[in-house]
Amino acid sequence: MQAFEAHVVTAAVRTALSTSRVSAVTAPRILIFRPHGRLLSATVTASCSSLLSLLGLAALSFAVLRRRGGHALLGFVVAGFLVALANEARMAASLALGLEYGKFWLVAFHDWAGTLWNFAATLGGFLVMVYLSLPSAERAEQNATGRHTAHRPSSWARPGLGYQADGEEEQKQARRTLAGLFYRRILPKPIARRMARHREAGRIDYRVGYMDPAQRVDAVRALVADGLAVHTASLLAVASYDEDPGVLDALAAAVASRQWEPVVTEKVAAIRLWARARLQCRPGAGQPGSSSAAASHGAAREEAGEAAPAPVTLEAVSIDVIQEEAPELGSLLAGAETSATSSPQVTAPPAEDVPARHEVVAEAPVLAELYDLPMTRAEVPGHRASRPTGDPEPGSADDAVARTGGMGASTSTAGTPDVSVLTAEVPVSPPDESIDAPEARLRDILGTFDEVAIARMAEHGTVAPMPNVLVTGAGGPAGIAVIRRLSALGHPVIAVDADPGATGLRLAARHAVVPLAEDPSFPAALLAVVAQHRPAALICTVAEELPGITDIAEQLAVLGCATSLPSKEAVERCLDKARFASLLAGRRMPHPPTGMFADAATSIPGPWIVKPRRGRGSRGVLALDTAEEVAAVMRSGADLIVQTRLTGHEFTADVLISNDGRPLACVPRWRSETKDGISVKGVTFASAPVTDAVLRTVAALELTGPSCVQGFVGFDGDVRIVEVNPRFSGGLPLTLAAGADVVATYLAEILVPSVRVAPLTFRPGVHMARYLAEVYTDAHGSEVGDPCLVRP
């Protein structure tokens, strides 16, 4: 190397100075013929060469800059050329000085000035190499003084890449570059595409982070559709930084659908692992209906005539789990089948009526079992083989249940001789052929599930945790009942109420205080609570809160909180008692005569009851006996209505209507004794006229979800409906105790909207006597033990 460099130098000097007084390199020497016949013999040593500098630069480039790939290589080539050139210049200058001024100047320049020269050249070469290896201003995160320059969404921002004050972010302009023209115009397309794919695989596409969630879902699917190996860095960035559950679910599902793709890099493996973990934690995530953002986006896409992504089945998204856990899953299903088969109440539609498996891909089987959820049998793989053959015996209990569509009093435990008659007469909607009768309560299935399969799955870490549920109205009896039931099912509950002292707040795993429903800040406050605790579902037990929650349903869904709410119109029909009365009168449904004016008492039979047009519980309710009193009260200016005071037996029916309008439960109970509007003693009963009136009323209101219908069975046997509350009732515990788990079923409807839940049964004759219960906390809010609690 040093001889080669010396050759180049001597040739250059001879050419430049047009002289032959400098010899070519002979062995390790250069002869310099000075004037007057003096001869200088210069020895070529290692110090004459730039080899050491070049090796140093190459080592640095390889060791510390190689992540910059082509940039580092280009930097090294340019720097090496410059360093070699500078060394040639040093040698040439040394020879020229020796030729002109003699040995002293040759040595002085070569050894001393030349050393500094070489150092400067090497340093310069190093700087050039670093310069070319660093990102250009357009792609850098910060400028030379440490100010943040990246156009990066704040949601994706990682701390530390440049100081940035608010509003300081610089907007970078795209520009045309020679490299861009080269890629677009000169390089053959296949090569350009291949290089682009390679480049993209390591580049985070910050533009995604600026989009709204629905657009991000679209973008993520488009990126995945290009191939996991093409935009891997961007996909990993979404997985790492994005906080929107809908977007993450969409990414996980999209990744799950491309498991055929070769794992060509570690990043692809990483995104696969991430998706696996995501889907294990959230079974069914990313599938249609799992988030509003994804769902609405999919709908929009379909409207636009675009081909929607292929639905992802559970087998597709968790294939790794299935492979590993196949024996356990097999035993789980076998257990379920055994239980179902052994149930005396099983009735099944003909095999041809069972929907094909692909029609129910949206359901999450594991979820269904966990929620004690009677469901379409086709959801359980292998069910077809386990169905009993033949119809139930005519006249048997199974037959009765089958004829009622499964909704009505259960005969198996009724215990009263007329129950079966009552049950048989319950006139509910005709049996849905696509639904199995609730052969056994899912409790039976759960028993097998819990003891065998869950234990095994938990051992392998494949059991998803029970979803968090947010319950509003934690201070009311309905809220408390819902909280207690969900807690009993194992759901972590986040309780909210406007009263910081509400008892239900102390019964839940976590709690928060929100403003009253009438407060304009209620929706925002609730959103904040959801954003903080990220419940999977919300159950509202305060009717007045429903309109506000409906307004923010989409935001809730974006935060991963599913809801199933009645329409605002239906809620308004319930809350406005005048409108409610008008509706029922228009439909000629049984309802007490109602008026809104001061002289109404003249046309409405007495005695009367006056109450606020929009009231809660029994607040502001007056029982009046004279028309004068009614007129006086009605003139008070308050927005009141007057009704005939009904006589007879007061009842409440807990009703649950599915998302598609099917009645799932109707559990009437006598309000044997009430205190402050709350039933403290009651008993469930079965009555066809009552069930008929209740369900017709709810249907007229177009209500879905839970509701409680209050009315009277007069001494003449007529059923009159007084009011409907679009929420769970305060006497809900009795309904639950009677076997109709409307809470778990409603939750299942929320979490898996597409599942078809079979109607619930209940036991008539279950009595409830309520007493006060206490919750104790110390000054710091910690639980204080109940002195009266019987401990095992």
Added chain:
Amino acid sequence: MSSPEILPTADAGHAPPERIKRHLGWLLLYAAVLAGAIHAFGANRTLGVVGGLLNAIFLVYFIRHLGFAIAAARWTSADLHAADVDLPGYAPNVAVLVACKNEELVVDNLVRSLLALDYPSDRMTVVVVDDASEDTTGARLDAWSRTEERLRVLHRNPGAGGGKSGALNDGLRLAPDAEVAVIFDADHEPHPSAIRRLVRHFRDEGVGAVMGRCIIRNGAESSLAATVFVDFLSGYLVNEYGRQALFELPAYGGANCAVRVSTLAMLGGWNPASVTEDTDLTLRILLAGQRVRYDVTAVDYEEAAGDTRRFRRQRYRWARGHQQCFRAYWRPLMASPHLNVFEKLETLLFLLVYHVPVFCGIGVLLTVLRAFHIGGLPFFDVLPLSMLLFIGPLAELAVGLLQGRVQRRAAWSLLGFLPSFALSIVNTTHAYLDGMLGRPYSWVKTARTGAISTVRSDEEFVLEDGSRTVARHADPIAETVRAEGIEIRAGGVAVRRVGNRAEAEVTTTT
């Protein structure tokens, strides 16, 4: 040097100031050995041996620098972009401590930043110690404390002593429930997530302290500040990172860091006798068998010394304190049962970092002498001296720029390290001689300029003329808005509207 010259006391908050110890005898011994060797073996041979020994030392540091650079080049980027694991899931009671002395230019920005930290308010107490400030620092802090319940202000009397260590020890007493103390300096502006990122490492019971990453925010102020910006990039993204990646021995740095209160109590608090209480604490934590961790994503922004005088004073203090720590702790560290051989070697190299420029000065001196034919060639000369001295640090700097994704123009700023290297030789040698001669020195704070302090505006006001301006929500200085131009007043501070929201700024009028 038989025993540590600085031993923290149990009541470190009121420990006596450092008893300056002279090491004149050692200097004389070095000189006598050199003179004896020259006499016995001749100057050329002796200086050749000295040069060879220096080359060997430089080679070790060259390899160390290169190792850090390679480690950082390979892994830092992935660490910077790694997803967080359960960041909010661990939140012990935290005391945020800041010692302030004459910090009126930066204290408002500091308090704003501290109050904006993302941490449960019931588990965080902010304690700012006004260490006998002679300007409006105390008054500003009092104004803040009237509106912010989380803020506790401690005013120390003049002559309370102990410098920053004394202030921090006193301040910690105002947060008796704290499990972790997080320390910032007054010119710092922590990223909101900094505390969560720092404290997450205390899940490991063996961790005594955690260091975060400091970034210069006023690089635009001067060319020296820009150079310091690059220096910090390299220092935190490469050097500190490499120490953790290769040896698990990062250093606790005195600001943007956290220390377990129980560890602190065990060690007797910050050492008021040390001018670099951070290095001192690092070493005592290692001696106690605990570890220091480094979190490259726990970020805060600080102000660089933007002029040569302040820069020189700051680096002199660092050199003096670090050399002091070497003299105090090298023996017990080498005998520590908690460190293996490699860790002891790295710790020794770390302790000697501020001696290396002194060695460089000697190396340059030997080179110059050789030009005058004094001294022989080093007996050990694997690589040219220039390469040994510069390539390692330059490689670290280059990787720092690369991992910081700094635009390529910054490469030329590496030239600024040549004069700073020369300054470092002079400064460090000065500190070394002062330390050996026992010249008195006490803790000296670095003056601030407050030049880069921006209002993080989040509240918009409508002015009387219908135009709009913005001011920081809950900022006590933004209580009233009277007119466009200069006129939000409280506590002697004005908000000047200069156009639009982004350009609103705070100017001090004291």
